[in-house]
Amino acid sequence: MKTEEKTFKRSPTFTPVVRFFHWVRAFSIFFLIFSGFYIAYPFFAPEPNGEPTNFLYALFRSWHIMVGFLLISVSIFRLYLFLVSGRNKNERMSASDLFNKDIWIGQIKNYLFLGPHPHIKGVYNPIQFCSYFLLAILVLIISLTGIVLYYNVYHNGLGAFLQSAFKWFEVALGGLANVRKLHHITTWAIMIFIPIHVYMVVWNAIKHPDGGADSIIGGFRYQET
Numbered sequence: 018m019k020t021e022e023k024t025f026k027r028s029p030t031f032t033p034v035v036r037f038f039h040w041v042r043a044f045s046i047f048f049l050i051f052s053g054f055y056i057a058y059p060f061f062a063p064e065p066n067g068e069p070t071n072f073l074y075a076l077f078r079s080w081h082i083m084v085g086f087l088l089i090s091v092s093i094f095r096l097y098l099f100l101v102s103g104r105n106k107n108e109r110m111s112a113s114d115l116f117n118k119d120i121w122i123g124q125i126k127n128y129l130f131l132g133p134h135p136h137i138k139g140v141y142n143p144i145q146f147c148s149y150f151l152l153a154i155l156v157l158i159i160s161l162t163g164i165v166l167y168y169n170v171y172h173n174g175l176g177a178f179l180q181s182a183f184k185w186f187e188v189a190l191g192g193l194a195n196v197r198k199l200h201h202i203t204t205w206a207i208m209i210f211i212p213i214h215v216y217m218v219v220w221n222a223i224k225h226p227d228g229g230a231d232s233i234i235g236g237f238r239y240q241e242t
């Protein structure tokens with residue numbers, strides 16, 4: 018294979034904490050989908066025995082709740098970083114491209130193989146920005162519905178506090194059955210997002226190698242000079 022020599026400009030794209038949170042959220046979402054489907058339909062069960070040790074369902078449930086609260090806490094901190102962190106200014110700058118119609122058209126053409134990548138101010142193009150915003154809304158919905166499901170089982174301590182803070186959401190949805198249904202439907206919406214997200218990342222990494230999928234691992238983007 019022929020070796021070429023090229024020079025690249027290295028620009029910082031994602032800070033270490035943002036990268037860490039991305040992977041914590043990714044793994045917790047995968048785990049929550051798996052354990053959530055188990056809660057909805059326990060598709061395997063331990064061999065029955067006489068000992069009181071076969072609480073697999075309870076185990077799945079408690080892990081689901083713990084990882085659920087992990088997702089909530091990391092997402093709140095991630096939102097804080099997006100809104101106020103000086104080192105994540107490039108993310109906030111992406112919002113200004115949302116109002117630039119030329120960038121929208123340029124990006125659609127680029128996705129359709131009809132033109133080059135438009136020059137964007139921040140790290141996300143407008144279509145990407147909207148899809149991540151939609152994911153944030155889905156995480157908000159699944160978190161609120163998860164909290165309602167949680168406090169309806171655990172009535173003391175944190176459960177009591179969450180009930181007083183989020184009862185309005187349960188009432189607004191018309192009761193617990195609808196909350197459960199929405200939690201389940203949102204799971205499917207997130208499951209539709211994941212393959213599209215992975216496909217787009219791989220597509221971008223192949224079409225624009227300097228954009229790179231590895232920026233969410235290494236933190237840098239390499240642009241040819």
Ligand code: HEM
Binds near residue numbers: 046053054057086164
């Ligand atoms: C990506 C995130 C999440 C996914 C994919 C997910 C998925 C699911 C699914 C599919 C179910 C079963 C619903 C059914 O019965 O049909 C479930 C139940 C539940 N989830 Fe989640 N969930 C997520 C986040 C959360 C969060 C953040 C919490 C809050 C702590 C939470 C708490 C619960 C609780 C308490 C139940 C009900 C357990 C029971 O019925 O005893 N979930 N989840």
